[in-house]
Amino acid sequence: MDIRPVAVVTGASSGIGEASARALAGAGFRVICAARRGDKLQALAAEIGGEVAVTDITSDESVAALAAIAGPSVALLFNNAGGALGQEPVADADIADWQRMFDLNVVGTGRVTKALLPAIKAAAGTIIFTTSTAAEAPYEGGAAYCGAKAAERSLAGALRLELNGTPVRVCEVSPGMVWTDEFSLTRFKGNQAKADAVYAGVDHPLSAADIAECVRWIATQPAHVVIERLVVRPVAQAANHKVFRGQLWA
Ligand code: 8X3
Numbered sequence: 001m002d003i004r005p006v007a008v009v010t011g012a013s014s015g016i017g018e019a020s021a022r023a024l025a026g027a028g029f030r031v032i033c034a035a036r037r038g039d040k041l042q043a044l045a046a047e048i049g050g051e052v053a054v055t056d057i058t059s060d061e062s063v064a065a066l067a068a069i070a071g072p073s074v075a076l077l078f079n080n081a082g083g084a085l086g087q088e089p090v091a092d093a094d095i096a097d098w099q100r101m102f103d104l105n106v107v108g109t110g111r112v113t114k115a116l117l118p119a120i121k122a123a124a125g126t127i128i129f130t131t132s133t134a135a136e137a138p139y140e141g142g143a144a145y146c147g148a149k150a151a152e153r154s155l156a157g158a159l160r161l162e163l164n165g166t167p168v169r170v171c172e173v174s175p176g177m178v179w180t181d182e183f184s185l186t187r188f189k190g191n192q193a194k195a196d197a198v199y200a201g202v203d204h205p206l207s208a209a210d211i212a213e214c215v216r217w218i219a220t221q222p223a224h225v226v227i228e229r230l231v232v233r234p235v236a237q238a239a240n241h242k243v244f245r246g247q248l249w250a
């Protein structure tokens with residue numbers, strides 16, 4: 001019998017989700033690795049002694065199947081699936097990208113949270129959202145992404161208020177500039193040069209492992225301690241618009 005507490009990680013097929021699944025398994029969780037791309041999840045789940053849940057968070061049926069796999073007691077939900085699409089100004093925006101960003105970061109995340117809430121309550125569990133420093137303030141080309149992340153932040157905030165009087169913790173990790181294989185490449189629709197330009201000259205952007213360590217730390221605080229929001233940036237980034245591009249360390 002597996003007595004490890006269950007952690008559900010969405011967006012577990014790459015980047016912050018994959019690294020966090022590893023970190024949480026190392027902290028003693030049985031990790032349900034959820035994402036659309038099942039092939040990418042198989043090796044990860046095998047490596048960490050977890051389980052695969054091929055999941056599309058925009059689908060009620062798919063999320064219901066995830067809840068069935070997770071079972072009646074979920075100690076941790078890491079709402080990490082989401083991301084950015086495009087960085088055009090409003091005048092040139094692709095409205096389908098806007099719709100998709102809200103579908104994933106806000107509505108899909110809400111769908112997963114609602115579906116798993118009974119199991120999270122049963123475990124007196126914790127919910128962690130991956131928001132973004134994009135939620136702090138809008139930037140040019142970020143109308144919908146900044147808005148979606150701000151809406152996701154509101155989802156977390158409303159939920160924390162609603163769950164007051166229960167032992168469920170609602171937390172948020174809010175990363176700044178993180179280099180991963182896919183975030184920027186997805187945002188720029190496979191344009192590697194544009195994706196790389198975001199990080200050009202930045203001495204040590206954050207890594208997925210850096211954020212995974214934050215997630216592990218938030219999740220393993222004593223039960224009465226809530227980390228409401230952890231804002232994490234690389235030292236080269238003092239604000240969304242203030243990024244030093246040059247050598248910081250000899
Ligand atoms: C990612 C951070 O600066 O690209 O959420 O908006 S940023």
